[in-house]
Amino acid sequence: MLRGLDIRDMLIIDRLELNFSAGLNVLTGETGAGKSILLDSLGFVLGWRGRAELVRQGADQGEVIAWFELSPDHAAFDVLREAGWDVEDELILRRVNTRDGRKTAWINDRRASGEVLRAVSETLVELHGQHDDRGLLNARGHRALLDEFAGLEAALSDVATHWRDVRAANRALDAARAELAAVKDEEEFLRHAVAELDALAPEPGEEAALDTRRRLMQGAEKIRDDIARAHTAMGRDGAEAQLDAAMRWLDDAASGAEGGLDEPVAALSRAMSELADAQAGVDRVLDSLAFNPSELEDTEERLFAIRALARKHDVFSDDLAAFADELRIKLQALDGGAHKIADLEAALAAAQKTYDRAADALTAQRQLAAANLDAAMSAELAPLKMERAVFTTDVTPCDAGPTGKDEVAFRVATNPGAPSGPLNKIASGGELSRFLLALKVCLTRSTTGLTMIFDEIDRGVGGATADAVGRRLAEVASAGQVLVVTHSPQVAALGAHHWRVEKRVTSGTDGDITTSTVVPLNADDRVDELARMLSGDKITDEARGAARALLGG
Numbered sequence: 001m002l003r004g005l006d007i008r009d010m011l012i013i014d015r016l017e018l019n020f021s022a023g024l025n026v027l028t029g030e031t032g033a034g035k036s037i038l039l040d041s042l043g044f045v046l047g048w049r050g051r052a053e054l055v056r057q058g059a060d061q062g063e064v065i066a067w068f069e070l071s072p073d074h075a076a077f078d079v080l081r082e083a084g085w086d087v088e089d090e091l092i093l094r095r096v097n098t099r100d101g102r103k104t105a106w107i108n109d110r111r112a113s114g115e116v117l118r119a120v121s122e123t124l125v126e127l128h129g130q131h132d133d134r135g136l137l138n139a140r141g142h143r144a145l146l147d148e149f150a151g152l153e154a155a156l157s158d159v160a161t162h163w164r165d166v167r168a169a170n171r172a173l174d175a176a177r178a179e180l181a182a183v184k185d186e187e188e189f190l191r192h193a194v195a196e197l198d199a200l201a202p203e204p205g206e207e208a209a210l211d212t213r214r215r216l217m218q219g220a221e222k223i224r225d226d227i228a229r230a231h232t233a234m235g236r237d238g239a240e241a242q243l244d245a246a247m248r249w250l251d252d253a254a255s256g257a258e259g260g261l262d263e264p265v266a267a268l269s270r271a272m273s274e275l276a277d278a279q280a281g282v283d284r285v286l287d288s289l290a291f292n293p294s295e296l297e298d299t300e301e302r303l304f305a306i307r308a309l310a311r312k313h314d315v316f317s318d319d320l321a322a323f324a325d326e327l328r329i330k331l332q333a334l335d336g337g338a339h340k341i342a343d344l345e346a347a348l349a350a351a352q353k354t355y356d357r358a359a360d361a362l363t364a365q366r367q368l369a370a371a372n373l374d375a376a377m378s379a380e381l382a383p384l385k386m387e388r389a390v391f392t393t394d395v396t397p398c399d400a401g402p403t404g405k406d407e408v409a410f411r412v413a414t415n416p417g418a419p420s421g422p423l424n425k426i427a428s429g430g431e432l433s434r435f436l437l438a439l440k441v442c443l444t445r446s447t448t449g450l451t452m453i454f455d456e457i458d459r460g461v462g463g464a465t466a467d468a469v470g471r472r473l474a475e476v477a478s479a480g481q482v483l484v485v486t487h488s489p490q491v492a493a494l495g496a497h498h499w500r501v502e503k504r505v506t507s508g509t510d511g512d513i514t515t516s517t518v519v520p521l522n523a524d525d526r527v528d529e530l531a532r533m534l535s536g537d538k539i540t541d542e543a544r545g546a547a548r549a550l551l552g553g
Helices: 035-045 075-082 114-121 139-150 153-185 187-200 206-234 239-254 262-288 293-313 317-381 429-443 463-477 523-535 541-552
Strands: 002-010 013-019 023-028 061-069 090-098 103-107 110-112 125-129 390-401 404-413 451-455 481-485 497-508 511-520
Touching: 002 035, 013 035, 013 511, 023 035, 023 463, 035 061, 035 090, 035 125, 035 451, 035 481, 075 114, 090 114, 103 114, 110 114, 125 429, 139 317, 139 390, 139 404, 139 429, 153 187, 153 317, 187 293, 187 317, 206 239, 206 262, 206 293, 206 317, 239 262, 293 317, 317 390, 317 404, 317 429, 390 429, 429 463, 451 463, 463 481, 497 523, 523 541
Parallel strands: 023 481, 023 497, 125 451, 451 481
Antiparallel strands: 002 013, 002 061, 061 090, 090 103, 103 110, 390 404, 497 511
16 A cells, blocks of 8 residues: 655645555645645656646756555566566655656666556556546456456456467467468479489488599599509519519528528518518409499489589588488478368367357356446445446457457446446546446455545535445445545545645745645544535534534444
8 A cells, every 4th residue: 555655846845745544545625725736746656647847846856755565465566576676575666857857767766667667556556536547437448347346367367378279279270371382382393303302312422432433433544554564563474473483592592501591581571471462452453443434424424413403402412312301391291281281270179169168158257247246336326326327337249369259348327218328428527426436346345455546536426425425435445545535525524544735825035935735634623624625714613513523423
């Protein structure tokens, strides 16, 4: 709830600090005393739209501070956490307006944007009055009000979940259809390309192997003759025969050389072994250089085919096999697309059926709640001297969405048989105030911790009707906090806390200065204030007696 308000240099307020309490807080005062300025100042610190020029004449800037006492699970803390704030035990709003129109806001001493400030303020204070287009008069919010009245949070959550399922199923089906359409557009290309790739069947690394083989075959004829001659020179008709002969001769002479030929014989033996290795290596090369004359032509043909296919599809030769796999997957999607779409259509139909069932159940609950709200309003309107008025909650079909398939609108007819219409189109000023009050009583019976402001909602009524208005304001305030600006003594008498707004004129060097202040009233002061409200400027004993009767009633 709102615990305090500190206003400095705003309009005709010099410095004003107010401390509020739970229950019904009433503010009274003569017309023009500045009651609306208090609401303007509160609206300013809450980020509401209001007057453009708020800074008191002669001041450089105006400032308003509001502090709130909230439960740990209050919705304001959820807003702050989502905006990145560290949540504290108390909530202090501060906003400054400079002479040149710049506005700066803080929440718990941290700069806050207007968007965050307004999001927080919507959870803190409700304003209700004859020109309240943000609250009960705004038809866009009637469905949420009816749902809250009926306690349909669980049903709403269920419908929202099923709506998300429907949207997800729709997106999956649309994506599959788009994918299938795209594949169908290139079906001829896919089938031709896959057939072409399958026919060639290129493998990773094959291009490099073919190129190496091709270059080897191209140079084979040139080097084969030299290698063959070398092979002959090392063979039985060449070096091998000579070494064999030398070995025999040395073996025959070794016995007479007294060991002098041992080392040469060993070296020659090693040379013969190395020669054998060389012959084997040359044999292998000669074997590799042996090819069918058509093999070079076949190798070049396949190499050029692989390179041409790689250029055609703008991929590396080594990636052709993987590219072929990708195309096959697209063809599989094409071939299995109809079946997949049938499955997705079935899933969408099932999700839609589940959503429709939940939404229809929610509609039934809303229709029952609408009848209950209409009955509750009928009971509330009678004591407010509007027993002939008819309040109806219309639940009508609309496009499906996360909140169901219903539109909700509060409509009234001021007399039986008269045409009904929106609240703000049918009811007069005084009637509208009473409609709004009755509606708020019905909607807040199970709600606690609210801070509500009623700005002259009792305008145009008096006597027993004003007393009924006051009693309903007190009922709303019993579970929370209500601030009411009133000209009705019957309403003011029911307040748990009473302030009088006064306008004072003082003389200064630059002329008269008008300021507004707020005075808390004790028991005797309340009697005099109510007497003034009853009789005017001249307070009589009879008026004081009537005031005491109101306070005692």
